[in-house]
Amino acid sequence: MKVKKNVALSDSGFLFNPSSGESYSVNPIGQEIIKMLNEESSEEEIIATLLEKYNVERDTLEKDIRDFFGMLELYGVVKPEEA
Amino acid sequence: MAKLLYERPLITPLNTGMTNKFGTRTEYRPMTHIDHVAVKDLLQEFGSPLFVFSERQIRNNYQSAKRAFETRYPKVQFAWSYKTNYLDAICNIFHQKGSWGEVVSGFEYKKALKNGVPGDKILFNGPDKTNEDLKMAIENNSPIHIDHLDELYRLTEMARELNKKPRVAIRVNMDTGIYPMWDRFGFNYENGQAWDAVNKILSNDVLDLIGLHCHIGTFMLAPSAYGIAASKMSELALSIKRQHGKVIEYIDMGGGFASKNTLKGAYLIGADTVPEISEFAEAITSAILNAGFDKDELPYLYLETGRALVDDAGFLLGSVISNKRLSDGRRATILDFGVNNLFTSFWYDHKVSPAQEFGMHTENSVLYGPLCMNIDVVRENVSLPPLNAGDQLVVHHVGAYNFTQSMQFITLRPAVVLIDMKDETHLVRVREDNDSVQRYEQVPEYLKPFKL
Ligand SMILES: Cc1ncc(COP(=O)(O)O)c(C=O)c1O
Secondary structure, eight states, X not given: XXXXXXXXXXXXXXXXXXXXTEEEEEOHHXXXXXXXHHTTOOHHHHHHHHHHHEEOOHHHHHHHHHHHHHHHHHTTOXXXXXX | OOOEEOOOOOEEEEOTTTSXXXXXOOOOOOXXXXXXXXXXXXXXXXXXXXXXXXXXXXXXXXXXXXXXXXXTOSOEEEEEEGGGOOOHHHXXXXXXXXXXXXXXXXXXHHHHHHHTOOGGGEEEOSSOOOHHHHHHHHHTTOOEEEXXXXXXXXXXXXXXXXXXXXXXXXXXXXXXXXXXXXXXXXEESTTSHHHHXXXXXXXXXXXXXXXXXXXXXXXXXXXXXXXXXXXXXXXXXXXXXHHHOOOOOEXXXXXXXXXXXXXXXXXXXXXXXXXXXXHHHHHHHHXXXXXXXXXXXXXXXXXXXXXXXXXXXXXXXXXXXXXXXOTTSOEEEEESOOTXXXXXXXXXXXXXXXXXXXXXOOEEEEEEOSSSSTTOEEEEEEEEOOOOTTOEEEEOSOOSSHHHHOOOSSSOOXXXXXXXXXXXXXXXXOOOOHHHXXXXXXXXXXXXXXXX
C-alpha cells in the first residue's frame, strides 16, 4: 500500500489531499502509520513496530490497522492495491 | 520500557465550509467521576451497565426550585411526581426535603403510603382510579383530583355509601397557546366543562372542593404558557368564590418544566436553551398574585415538578462491547445498554461522555445498544474519541422517566446506586436476575416434559 505522492501530512496531524481538495485530521498513531507507509514499510513491519511500542493486543491492532487502511483508501489517500 | 497507551489510528475529514453555524460539537471531554466516586470503581463493584444517582444534585435542584418559588410567593408546596422516578430511595430524598407525593395509580399510591407519606399529603391524579383506589384515598383523606365525569359520579356515590366527605379538586385543561393541547385529561376551561363540573360538585354537599389542578404538558419550554394557565386557574377560583362563596384552598400547577436535555432535531443543545425554573416561577406567581385574591384568601400553590428536579441527577454507566465499520464507512460502536435501559433516547440526543482520558482526536460514530433489534440506537451520530471494547461511557441526564420506563427485554434491568452527600455509595436496587422474571411465570404441567 502506497501513499499518493502529493499528499501532505503536517506534524500536527493535518493531512491535505490535493487531488480531492479535502483535508483530514490524523491522530498521532495514524501519523506514524502514514509515515511508515511513506517509508514503504509492509503491513507486518508496521504491526511489529507498533506492538513493540504500544500496550495493545495483536488482534485489536490488526483489526484497527485494516480498518484504518480501509479509510485511507476510501479517502483516496493511498493508491489502490494492485491486483 | 513501559509501553505507551494505545489509541486506535484515526483519520477524520475536516468539513471546512460545511460546518453548521455553531461548529460541530464534540462531547469527548471525559467524565471519570460522579461526585467524587470513580466511574471505573462503580462499574467494577456493581457491574455494567449501571444507573447512578447523585443525592447532592437532587437536593441542590430541589433547594433552588423551592427558593425560586418561595422568594416570589408565600404559600408553596411541592409534591413529588412518583411516575418520574419512583425508586423509593429517590422519593424519600424528596420527602426528607418536605415534598409531598403525587401519584397517578393505585400502585404508586400504595408505594407513597409505604414510604410513610401521610394520606392527606398524597395528591391522587390520573384517569384510572379503581373503586378500591378511591376507597383507599377517601379513607386516608387524600386530595382526589377528579379527571372525568364518570369518576365524579362514582366518587359521589362512594362518598354517600361510606358516609365520608372526600376532599377533591378537578383537573382543568385549557388553551395556553401551546400545541398540542393536553385536552384528554380533565375538564376543559374554555368550553365550560370545568365550570359545569364545579357546579355539579357544589350543588350537593357530598364532596369538598378544595383545589384546582392542571398539568399543561411536559418538557415545556415556554414560561408564558404557565402564566396563561395560572391566570385561568385563578380566574376560575375567583368565580367559585364569587358565585358559590367557596374559597379554593390550593391551585396545583402540575409539572412539566423542561429539563436540560436536548430534544432530537433541536438546533441547539438543551443546556443552552432551556429556561431556568425561576422564569417559570416568575410567570406563575405573578399571574396568581395579580389575579385579585383577597390577601387572606390567597391559595396555596402546589407544584408537581418531576423531570426538572431529577433528570440531571441520574447517569447511566456502561461499557463498549465492540466497534465496527458499517458498509457506508460510518463507525459503529456497540454498547452493553440500549433502548431497553434508555427509553428516553427515542426523543433525546443524550449527552454521552467517555469515562477515561483520551487524546484530542475524535470521530463520528453511531451508538448501538446490545439488543438484536434495529430500533436499538442510543445516538445516531455522536463525536467521540476512538472507543475500544471494554472502554466505559457515561450517559447524562437520565434521572427522569428512564428507570420507571426501562424494560426487561432480552436482558435484565441493571442495578441502581445512589451516591450520598458524603460520596458514599448505596445499592438502592439490586440487579435483576432470571428469577425476577420467571417467578411470575407458570408452565402448565403437560408442557413440562420434552425430548430433544
Ligand atoms: C399530573 C402530572 N403531574 C406531574 C407530572 C410531572 O411532569 P414533569 O416530569 O414534566 O415535571 C406529570 C407528568 O406527565 C403529570 O402527568
